[in-house]
Amino acid sequence: MKHLLSTHDLALHDALRLLDTAEEMAAVGEREIKKLPALRGRTVVNLFYEDSTRTRISFEAAAKRLSADVINFAAKGSSVSKGESLKDTAQTLEAMSADAVVIRHPASGAPARLAASGWIDAAVLNAGDGTHEHPTQALLDAFTLRRHWAKVAGTGSPGSDLTGMRVLIVGDILHSRVARSNVWLLKTLGAEVTLVGPPTLLPVGVDTWPCTVRYNLDEALADRPDAVMMLRLQAERMNAAFFPSTREYSRRWGFDDARLAALDTLGLGDTVIMHPGPMNRGLEISAAAADSVRSTVLAQVRNGVSVRMAALYLLLAGGTHDHPAAPTVRENPALSPTKEPAV
Amino acid sequence: MTVPAPHAGAAPRVVLAEADIDRALTRIAHEILEANKGASDLVLLGIPRRGYPLAQRLARRIGAVDPSVDPRAITGQLDVTLYRDDLQRNPTRPPRATQLPPTGIDEKVVVLVDDVLYSGRTIRAALDALADLGRPRIVRLAVLVDRGHRELPIRADHVGKNLPTSSAERVRVHLEEIDTAGGRPVNEVVIEGGA
Amino acid sequence: MTGAEPTPGNGYLIRGASPLGGPRQDLLIRDGLIARVGPGAAPDPGTRVIDADGLIALPGMVDLHTHLREPGREDAETVETGSRAAALGGFTAVHAMANSSPVADTAGVVEQVYSLGERAGWVEVRPVGAVTVGLAGERMAELGAMAESRARVRVFSDDGICVSDPVLMRRALEYVKAFDGVIAQHAQEPRLTEGAQMNEGEVSAVLGLTGWPAVAEESIIARDVLLAQHVNSRLHVCHVSTAGSVEILRWAKARGISVTAEVTPHHLLLTDDLVRSYNPVYKVNPPLRTADDVQALREALADGTIDAVGTDHAPHPSEHKECEWAQAAMGMTGLETALSVVQHAMVETGLLDWEGFARVTSTRPAEIGRLAHQGRPLAEGEPANLILVDPAARWTVDPHRMATMGRNSPFAGLQLPGRVSATFYRGHPTVLDGALNTPLTPAAKETAWTG
């Protein structure tokens, strides 16, 4: 693996390697001395074109625990906000000998563009791009789910997958990079994914995704999921006529107290409630649900550092160009010079 | 059987057979007890991969000598991947688990166990890793084979066999806990390659 | 260009070319006309002989849809560089789109572009006039003044922006009847495509790029063909990109509605699967669609539902493409690859023969643009706007070796068939041996048929 751009093209083998490595990193996180020398002398740049203190801090903690030098490069107040192009910024970071660039960007595909452009040699880690993907969020979700699934089964987490686990992802799928990354990764790990949300917030083309789509949350809960992942409802969607009102949204697709109680009624003692944060309490998730014993919200945050340590370690520790990972950008057959165009 | 590498000079030759390994480990177990004046505070930490089954075998032998010792309670695994100084020279290796005995290692007599002692860099990494995990009273080193060519001021306290080798040769340790040959478990030490 | 080689007094004898891929003929070109067509002609002294063994003679290609960028964006393209690219690509006429700066919405601007084209002398440059003032979609521009100007504008378009106001569109369709004009609509419903980045479908769902639904194009075309029928006017649809649009056009033509349509070479070959790379060289308006759409477009071009190929040649400075997808400019270059892509997609697939190729690249676009001297048969007495093509040649597209200033070719690296060996514009070879020769000099322009 040279870059971590998406989970769409992440092979099962690489996904398991990331999760297993994260288990070892988590063990380090439980020690008194939480620092490892593995990335000593390496430079990790956090290039954030969007404010996200949570994600930046998580990556920063991960890099520092591995002894890397960290440079935080926020777009606001820098030359970036004065119109400097991504290319110029990338070349600046290259000149500073960055070994990895952790990029958060409002434009879908910006990390892929950075990785494929030749502007920079560094490993590129996607820390969330537009409405495309957020692979480390999905990895930490999968890590959290895997530990839970192993505990329920009474086995060990390392090496295991999510075969047979039923996961609901609820909310604004259309604009959610978390949902996309989770659909691909959880499917790769063997889980059965069901998306639930208003039809206006499900993308055209979702029928081709490897998951089930439903509009009714209560019916989906009656199908006895093992985990329910609630997505954050972005403020800008609330006034964009995707649904009549936040009240109606909350009633139909919010995880409220009644639905929390329904889990007990259905006898789903082991079903967990997830949320990538930050939560809109009272909107997509009730306070009681967020704070219940079923909630994995804090475990998700904790696991985020372990997963990001694993990603940084696996991308950066070894010699460069070691073994090619699954290609992240597929060539189009129409452009293959030897072949008849596929169209 | 090990298939020789295409460019290998000589055919692989067995330098320690199963019985030799057994004898060496029994001797080392006794040496450890002797040096420690008994089994008290002993912790055996194997370095993955083949150091760990060796540590388990040593612990069983110690348990056989001193029935008050529960072999499993004094055995652990110490992964040193994240402490290596040659990470950037090799393809990325995922770390393996580190598992300490329930007693921990503080104020213990830790015996590091590995299969082959060569440059000494693995042991340097192990000492660094140990320092991040606790503070043992004494750290000792037991290896099945010492093949020379040290690059650091490190030496083993307990050695199964000293094997003079050329650096062009490769020393392979096969243990039945990990290795098989033709579907059958195998215990042997072989030398491959060289002139 | 000064010091250009004058046309030999006794013209050119093209020896052994296959007109429209038919039997070999010799063509004598003299005084801007095709003076003689027939086998075995002996050259007069002073006549330059061009060996056209193995080459196909075709009428010079006519592009209904070219962005030459001048005035205003000379960093992207000029009339000079764009018309050189056109000549090399086998064109003898191009329609320069109106979205320059200032917008070509007055007689003054269209005459300026027309004059720049004349001065360059590589191809006939016919300005397209804007439908509305400043392309703002509010007030009709002075269409009559542009029609009566020296540029004789017949095609009007707000291309890049849809004339979405149905009343304005109706009025424009009605108004241009006074001078036999045509409204070329960029069919894109604006509300349905707010922030749109790529074709809406399976790929956009995965990539998280805002979708550009086919219905945004189809609903405008449906509305416009009904308007054209209602006011009995002439409508041209730019760069048709979806299978649904094809069905609407087929229906409209069957009802006798006076609608014509064009398709770009890139929509005949490329699909939205390429966007998976997030490389903005594939970002274009309308967006690349699916393989099913490509197939429908090819069939529609073959059966005449789509009349013509229009390149939508849209050069951009590199910084507008070397960036994130969402920030990148939309558009692709096309003049120097059009012939090869159409040969590859239409001729080599058996959908069109060379006669059909001439129809969609020359005859029909010239008729739609009302270019009297373009798209004519290769016959005695006709204007000598023609090209010689080596259909057996294979070449690899390298944007850095093109005459256009734009490097944004989506075909870069692709091996394509067919090369333009020579281009004759008004009897003058602007391209010889596959390379630029000389432009038409002002003296040579004084030919019999200039009018």
Ligand SMILES: [Zn+2]
């Ligand atoms: Zn257009």
